[in-house]
Amino acid sequence: MVIKVLSLNLSLLHNEVLLDIATFLARRWTNNSKVQVIIKNQKVPITRPDKNQITLPGPYHFPGTDFQRYRQWRIMLWYEAMRLTFCSKVMSYDHIFGFLLNTLETKRAEILGLRSWRGMEKEIVFNEGISWLSKPLLNSLYGKHKVAEAFSQYFLTGSLKGELFGNEFSRVQKGAELAKEILDHTIANDQGTEAIEQRIPELVRILELNSLASFPIITPASKVGFGRSVDEKGLLAEIEKLVKRKNLEPEQLVKKSKEIFEGREVNAEFDALVKESKRSENKGQEGIENLGLTVPKDVDSDESQIYDLDLIQRTKSQFKHWKTGWHEKHEEAGDEFDPETFVERLSRTFITDFKLSYRSKVAIVLDHSSSIEDSEQDYKRATVALCEALKFLKIKFGVYAFSTEAGQVRCWIIKPPNANWTRIHARRLAQIKALGGTPLAEIYALLEPVIRSFKPDIVATLTDGEPSDYDAVRRMVLMYRRMGIRMAALGLGRTLNAAVNISQNLQYLEYEKSLAVSMLGDIPKKVINLMQT
Amino acid sequence: MRVKPIVCDMAEIYLDWNDSLDVLTRAYSAGLFTIIIGPKGTGKTSLVRQFASNMNKELQSVNFSLRTRESHLIGSKTLDKGEINFVEGILVKSMKDGSLLYLDELNAAEADVLLRLDEALDDRRQVVLKEADGQVITAREDWSVIATINPLSHVGTKELPPQLLSRFPVRIRLEYPPENVELEIIMRHVSNIGDSKLDDVKRAIKLSKSLRDAAAVEELYYSPSIRETIAFTRLLNTGILPKKAAEIVFANAYDQWGEVEFRKVMDMIISIFGD
Numbered sequence: 139m140v141i142k143v144l145s146l147n148l149s150l151l152h153n154e155v156l157l158d159i160a161t162f163l164a165r166r167w168t169n170n171s172k173v174q175v176i177i178k179n180q181k182v183p184i185t186r187p188d189k190n191q192i193t194l195p196g197p198y199h200f201p202g203t204d205f206q207r208y209r210q211w212r213i214m215l216w217y218e219a220m221r222l223t224f225c226s227k228v229m230s231y232d233h234i235f236g237f238l239l240n241t242l243e244t245k246r247a248e249i250l251g252l253r254s255w256r257g258m259e260k261e262i263v264f265n266e267g268i269s270w271l272s273k274p275l276l277n278s279l280y281g282k283h284k285v286a287e288a289f290s291q292y293f294l295t296g297s298l299k300g301e302l303f304g305n306e307f308s309r310v311q312k313g314a315e316l317a318k319e320i321l322d323h324t325i326a327n328d329q330g331t332e333a334i335e336q337r338i339p340e341l342v343r344i345l346e347l348n349s350l351a352s353f354p355i356i357t358p359a360s361k362v363g364f365g366r367s368v369d370e371k372g373l374l375a376e377i378e379k380l381v382k383r384k385n386l387e388p389e390q391l392v393k394k395s396k397e398i399f400e401g402r403e404v405n406a407e408f409d410a411l412v413k414e415s416k417r418s419e420n421k422g423q424e425g426i427e428n429l430g431l432t433v434p435k436d437v438d439s440d441e442s443q444i445y446d447l448d449l450i451q452r453t454k455s456q457f458k459h460w461k462t463g464w465h466e467k468h469e470e471a472g473d474e475f476d477p478e479t480f481v482e483r484l485s486r487t488f489i490t491d492f493k494l495s496y497r498s499k500v501a502i503v504l505d506h507s508s509s510i511e512d513s514e515q516d517y518k519r520a521t522v523a524l525c526e527a528l529k530f531l532k533i534k535f536g537v538y539a540f541s542t543e544a545g546q547v548r549c550w551i552i553k554p555p556n557a558n559w560t561r562i563h564a565r566r567l568a569q570i571k572a573l574g575g576t577p578l579a580e581i582y583a584l585l586e587p588v589i590r591s592f593k594p595d596i597v598a599t600l601t602d603g604e605p606s607d608y609d610a611v612r613r614m615v616l617m618y619r620r621m622g623i624r625m626a627a628l629g630l631g632r633t634l635n636a637a638v639n640i641s642q643n644l645q646y647l648e649y650e651k652s653l654a655v656s657m658l659g660d661i662p663k664k665v666i667n668l669m670q671t
Numbered sequence: 672m673r674v675k676p677i678v679c680d681m682a683e684i685y686l687d688w689n690d691s692l693d694v695l696t697r698a699y700s701a702g703l704f705t706i707i708i709g710p711k712g713t714g715k716t717s718l719v720r721q722f723a724s725n726m727n728k729e730l731q732s733v734n735f736s737l738r739t740r741e742s743h744l745i746g747s748k749t750l751d752k753g754e755i756n757f758v759e760g761i762l763v764k765s766m767k768d769g770s771l772l773y774l775d776e777l778n779a780a781e782a783d784v785l786l787r788l789d790e791a792l793d794d795r796r797q798v799v800l801k802e803a804d805g806q807v808i809t810a811r812e813d814w815s816v817i818a819t820i821n822p823l824s825h826v827g828t829k830e831l832p833p834q835l836l837s838r839f840p841v842r843i844r845l846e847y848p849p850e851n852v853e854l855e856i857i858m859r860h861v862s863n864i865g866d867s868k869l870d871d872v873k874r875a876i877k878l879s880k881s882l883r884d885a886a887a888v889e890e891l892y893y894s895p896s897i898r899e900t901i902a903f904t905r906l907l908n909t910g911i912l913p914k915k916a917a918e919i920v921f922a923n924a925y926d927q928w929g930e931v932e933f934r935k936v937m938d939m940i941i942s943i944f945g946d
Contacts, residue, residue: 171888257945410934
């Protein structure tokens with residue numbers, strides 16, 4: 139048997155790439171497009187059904203090879219997605235009541251989840267196998283903690299790791315029987331979390347525990363420590379045991395176990411994610427710190443509030459006219475003679491069709507000073523719509539923003555030109571708060587080396603046209619224009635008067651093309667004028 | 672095993688799950704033109720064919736694209752045996768015959784083409800053929816027009832000019848049907864689905880719905896249609912494994928947007944079908 143051990147460093151699996159796939163999978167598994175996934179440095183997952191939110195630890199919290207860690211992380215995501223789908227409440231694991239309720243709910247979510255996602259069965263077996271290896275030995279635990287952990291092991295897997303003494307085993311056995319009965323009844327009667335919650339006190343009594351007693355959280359990471367490798371032979375043996383116990387095609391026990399151990403399908407996904415992480419590594423971000431640019435680091439902001447799907451569709455639709463289509467032009471020679479032009483004695487009497495196709499590069503600069511605070515979300519929505527439309531047309535673009543954080547002006551790199559626009563970039567944008575002054579000229583100066591290297595055809599600035607130093611901005615705009623860059627500006631005003639003021643300011647600032655709108659819905663039709671040559 | 676191409680009567684196949692046929696019939700009797708709006712593969716063409724068959728009307732169809740020109744609709748002059756003749760286009764032909772004109776994917780057409788259509792669709796129901804010595808064509812009383820448009824998110828579509836939209840005062844929205852209706856539609860298109868395969872077909876419908884949802888919120892670039900679930904079922908009937916059939920019909924389409932997109936869809940397939 140060949141045991142594939144990947145030597146890839148898991149740090150190569152970037153959080154952004156993980157978040158992208160996790161968000162996709164969680165939304166599809168839950169059939170809920172509002173689900174938000176967050177990766178945080180914590181021991182246990184936290185799922186908030188009321189907020190459609192799943193918070194997971196990173197894959198490095200799990201033992202094993204990088205691939206095995208990814209597999210465990212993916213199955214944890216599935217369990218939490220199922221919890222979000224079927225459970226109305228998720229309690230904290232750090233007290234007995236919450237621990238017992240969550241244990242029963244884990245099993246219920248698994249049973250119900252497998253009805254729709256039967257392909258997860260093998261991954262569940264793998265997960266049970268590998269997590270069994272890092273489960274605590276009961277002999278090493280004491281008192282109530284020992285009984286609660288033993289109940290969890292026995293109820294979820296049917297086995298105990300270590301020994302129980304005295305009447306402990308009988309309590310655990312009775313508890314598991316009651317838990318099974320509660321679960322069967324709840325599922326058969328199509329009931330939910332509340333039905334289970336009501337019966338947890340019964341379970342607490344049988345196990346002779348105290349509902350409110352605190353419970354130390356045990357996770358693979360806290361048990362085995364970082365980077366601990368897994369005994370591959372032990373894991374395979376454990377998987378074989380589980381395959382036998384679950385009666386999964388018993389005639390092909392060894393073959394099936396090997397397949398589960400190897401997890402080829404998930405491996406192909408893991409490899410693709412590692413490749414993607416490598417591809418996006420340092421893309422357009424080489425030495426950005428030296429240039430004074432910063433990448434927004436938080437990955438827990440909710441980008442869905444700046445995704446205006448209607449605005450995106452309409453912007454896309456307008457941009458299609460810009461990118462593709464046919465355009466009639468009068469020429470001195472051509473395909474079709476135009477008698478009217480001839481009668482009017484105009485020189486270009488022939489009509490020729492030209493196919494429109496635009497190959498250009500765009501840089502978007504977003505002003506996030508406190509003066510735009512009132513329209514902050516609208517500016518973000520407009521930027522996202524613009525980015526989605528540019529991505530749709532496969533136009534290369536970079537997005538930069540500036541604001542003030544902790545008293546310091548920061549120029550943020552939202553999307554480097556060479557990276558593909560994803561929701562993760564929108565998340566970067568969502569977390570920037572409109573604050574501070576508008577040192578637009580300084581930001582243009584800061585971006586100059588980046589812009590010189592990217593060589594965009596257009597720099598589109600979304601601003602309210604109230605920079606700290608008007609003359610300095612005029613000078614910088616003219617300097618960019620001398621570089622052959624088309625300087626365009628777009629302003630959003632809350633009212634018509636505000637839009638008119640912004641428009642006047644932008645004209646004064648020497649932008650080649652500028653416009654201001656008072657309604658977000660006007661952007662799709664108008665923004666195209668900014669882009670056209 | 673080779674499966675014979677299935678030739679069947681549309682009238683027996685179309686499932687009118689949202690009473691669109693009734694709306695079409697009423698619009699026709701009231702002398703109103705209808706536009707059907709919906710994503711690809713929701714049965715817009717099948718609905719129109721079914722309606723034409725019910726009404727016993729001849730159907731003249733034109734499928735619009737960027738390259739559809741005025742001459743396709745109006746007609747053009749040809750030189751035949753030394754004589755210059757005007758060959759009528761489909762619009763002129765259908766106006767004269769009083770047949771049912773089906774304008775498929777109307778919002779993929781260029782502005783100049785739409786302009787000539789607008790001329791024919793207004794209350795006078797006539798068109799002046801500048802291409803044929805100013806001849807005026809007036810439509811027969813029983814002439815009728817049905818158009819379809821795809822949502823603007825579809826590649827190659829444009830916003831229909833308001834004046835043209837107003838020529839079609841009856842508007843039918845055709846969305847993807849609920850999962851049980853989609854299953855029924857598939858069963859009308861694919862005969863002999865064994866009970867053992869029915870679960871897999873249901874899973875494919877679920878997968879399709881999931882991918883459509885993802886495309887609707889910009890997470891994927893492509894949204895599969897009912898055609899794909901029908902194709903999946905036909906492949907399944909040849910004995911191919913469900914996961915393989917799903918990979919061929921659904922996942923491979925996403926490979927053109929990169930391996931990660933492909934893998935995302937494969938993950939859904941594996942989660943649903945297993946190995």
